[in-house]
Amino acid sequence: MVESVDVVVIGMGPGGEALAGELAEAGLSVVGVEAGLVGGECPYWGCVPSKMMVRAADALAEARRVPALAGGADVRPDWAPVTRRIRDEATSGWDDKAAADRFVAKGGRLVRGRGRITGADTVGVTGDREYGFKARRAIVVATGTTPSVPPIPGLADIPYWTNHEAIEAAEVPESLCVIGGGAVGLELAQVYARFGARVTVLEAADRLLGTEEPEAGLLLAGVLEEEGVTVRTNARIDRVHRYDGGFAVNADRGPVRARRVLVATGRRARLRDLGVGEIGLDPDARAVEVDDRMRVAPGVWAVGDVTGKGPFTHVAIYQAGIAAADILGREVEGARYHALPRVTFTDPEIGAVGLTEAQARRKGVNARVGTTRVPSSTRGWIHGTGNDGFVKLVEDADTGVLVGATSAGPCGGEVLGALAVAVHAGVPTGRLRSMIYAYPTFHRAISEALDALDGSGRAPGEP
Numbered sequence: 256m257v258e259s260v261d262v263v264v265i266g267m268g269p270g271g272e273a274l275a276g277e278l279a280e281a282g283l284s285v286v287g288v289e290a291g292l293v294g295g296e297c298p299y300w301g302c303v304p305s306k307m308m309v310r311a312a313d314a315l316a317e318a319r320r321v322p323a324l325a326g327g328a329d330v331r332p333d334w335a336p337v338t339r340r341i342r343d344e345a346t347s348g349w350d351d352k353a354a355a356d357r358f359v360a361k362g363g364r365l366v367r368g369r370g371r372i373t374g375a376d377t378v379g380v381t382g383d384r385e386y387g388f389k390a391r392r393a394i395v396v397a398t399g400t401t402p403s404v405p406p407i408p409g410l411a412d413i414p415y416w417t418n419h420e421a422i423e424a425a426e427v428p429e430s431l432c433v434i435g436g437g438a439v440g441l442e443l444a445q446v447y448a449r450f451g452a453r454v455t456v457l458e459a460a461d462r463l464l465g466t467e468e469p470e471a472g473l474l475l476a477g478v479l480e481e482e483g484v485t486v487r488t489n490a491r492i493d494r495v496h497r498y499d500g501g502f503a504v505n506a507d508r509g510p511v512r513a514r515r516v517l518v519a520t521g522r523r524a525r526l527r528d529l530g531v532g533e534i535g536l537d538p539d540a541r542a543v544e545v546d547d548r549m550r551v552a553p554g555v556w557a558v559g560d561v562t563g564k565g566p567f568t569h570v571a572i573y574q575a576g577i578a579a580a581d582i583l584g585r586e587v588e589g590a591r592y593h594a595l596p597r598v599t600f601t602d603p604e605i606g607a608v609g610l611t612e613a614q615a616r617r618k619g620v621n622a623r624v625g626t627t628r629v630p631s632s633t634r635g636w637i638h639g640t641g642n643d644g645f646v647k648l649v650e651d652a653d654t655g656v657l658v659g660a661t662s663a664g665p666c667g668g669e670v671l672g673a674l675a676v677a678v679h680a681g682v683p684t685g686r687l688r689s690m691i692y693a694y695p696t697f698h699r700a701i702s703e704a705l706d707a708l709d710g711s712g713r714a715p716g717e718p
């Protein structure tokens with residue numbers, strides 16, 4: 256039997272949950288289909304528990320800095336409070352009852368199972384029982400991504416970790432080989448190393464955090480090495496196999512032997528099982544193409560990681576707001592990604608917004624950059640140990656407008672706030688120069704980076 260409803264949302268991660276909740280509150284009949292946990296990756300295996308781990312690991316690192324600043328500290332890492340907080344405070348034991356109840360309280364109907372598009376306006380769900388829905392107003396694809404596992408010989412035959420196992424781990428392994436030096440790999444590598452694991456990071460590219468400024472990857476490689484993590488870039492892995500109760504990852508420059516192997520080599524959307532061919536999409540595409548209102552096809556919208564516009568919770572929620580307004584027939588400004596912020600929560604944090612220098616040049620921007628090091632800023636110098644970082648600005652020299660920035664360092668993600676406002680609003684660097692920066696804050700380094708921009712940095716017409 257096919258039931259008629261206004262909207263069917265497939266996938267109730269941060270994007271789907273926000274969108275489905277808003278539409279239900281607006282009075283539409285909304286079915287949210289979820290194959291796993293309502294809330295998706297972010298609250299159970301992503302942002303929230305990983306940042307609890309980072310918080311704990313940072314506390315250890317700060318305590319280890321006490322001798323340089325304030326006397327003595329006896330630091331004895333214990334993983335138990337971390338697992339307890341993740342189980343009890345973050346995930347309720349990986350139980351989504353609270354999130355499911357929240358959606359139902361907004362007037363939504365939750366259907367547990369795997370959704371599949373079966374026609375231009377119909378969705379089938381396979382779970383404990385079969386459902387069929389006809390969506391009068393909208394189908395929304397919000398199915399996120401899953402880990403992309405490289406076809407390394409032997410890898411599929413071992414019980415490797417993805418972010419799920421790394422977040423759920425009851426113990427810290429004696430040693431950990433992390434394949435992939437992106438955000439997942441680096442945040443978790445530093446956490447596990449600070450809790451005592453011997454960690455090696457194998458990154459195929461020539462630097463860590465390859466999508467950000469090269470200075471960021473270099474900075475993190477140096478900091479991690481100083482903390483005892485082995486970092487190998489340009490790594491070629493040819494085989495993985497069991498070895499002495501653990502595993503051996505055979506790479507150029509020698510094998511890495513470790514108790515656990517974490518695969519953190521990116522994520523990808525899986526469209527084949529979703530029936531997207533029914534609405535004329537390529538089932539093998541890496542993402543669902545959307546316009547600036549998240550429209551995919553007549554009566555179909557998509558939000559979140561599946562759109563390939565930026566794999567972050569804040570992007571999923573931003574897109575959900577736009578799609579909800581569009582579905583409700585309200586006027587809404589289309590999505591713009593020119594000031595997309597992202598933060599890698601390593602210590603130092605790497606905050607970035609807009610274009611990197613290389614991206615700006617590739618887009619034909621006449622890029623002018625200004626960089627300052629945090630240790631040479633007043634606050635960085637006062638901070639002392641743990642003060643690594645930099646602020647880098649990318650200005651369009653033709654317009655005098657800031658088009659990108661990176662703030663790496665202690666509180667790098669918070670310093671980013673000011674830079675994100677500037678890039679979002681297209682503030683000319685001349686205007687930023689005339690601002691008063693509180694002394695001695697970390698964000699005051701922005702004014703030093705402005706001084707480092709070649710020329711005046713003033714926009715045409717600016718005083």
Ligand SMILES: Cc1cc2nc3c(=O)[nH]c(=O)nc-3n(C[C@H](O)[C@H](O)[C@H](O)COP(=O)(O)OP(=O)(O)OC[C@H]3O[C@@H](n4cnc5c(N)ncnc54)[C@H](O)[C@@H]3O)c2cc1C
Pocket residue numbers: 265266267268269270271288289290291292293294295296297300301302303305306368369370371397398399400418439529558559560561565566567568569570571600
């Ligand atoms: C370790 C880690 C740390 C992260 N840290 C951060 C961070 O600090 N900040 C940040 O902004 N982002 C972070 N992210 C990224 C963030 O988790 C994602 O961008 C976000 O979860 C994407 O939301 P989404 O709604 O698009 O998809 P998802 O969260 O992936 O949710 C999709 C949901 O759809 C369901 N689903 C899939 N297919 C179907 C189907 N056919 N039928 C029914 N249900 C289906 C899935 O079960 C899932 O619940 C992190 C990711 C990881 C892995």
Ligand SMILES: NC(=O)c1ccc[n+]([C@@H]2O[C@H](COP(=O)([O-])OP(=O)(O)OC[C@H]3O[C@@H](n4cnc5c(N)ncnc54)[C@H](O)[C@@H]3O)[C@@H](O)[C@H]2O)c1
Pocket residue numbers: 405434435436437438439440442457458459460463464465490492519520521522566567597598599600
């Ligand atoms: N703080 C945050 O906002 C946060 C934290 C974690 C994850 N995320 C998001 O989740 C997504 C997934 O993160 P991720 O780190 O898995 O992906 P990623 O794409 O950011 O990084 C994957 C890394 O693995 C490397 N790699 C790929 N194949 C390899 C191989 N065979 N051998 C060695 N290295 C290989 C890539 O060169 C790349 O550097 C990202 O897009 C990220 O932005 C965000």
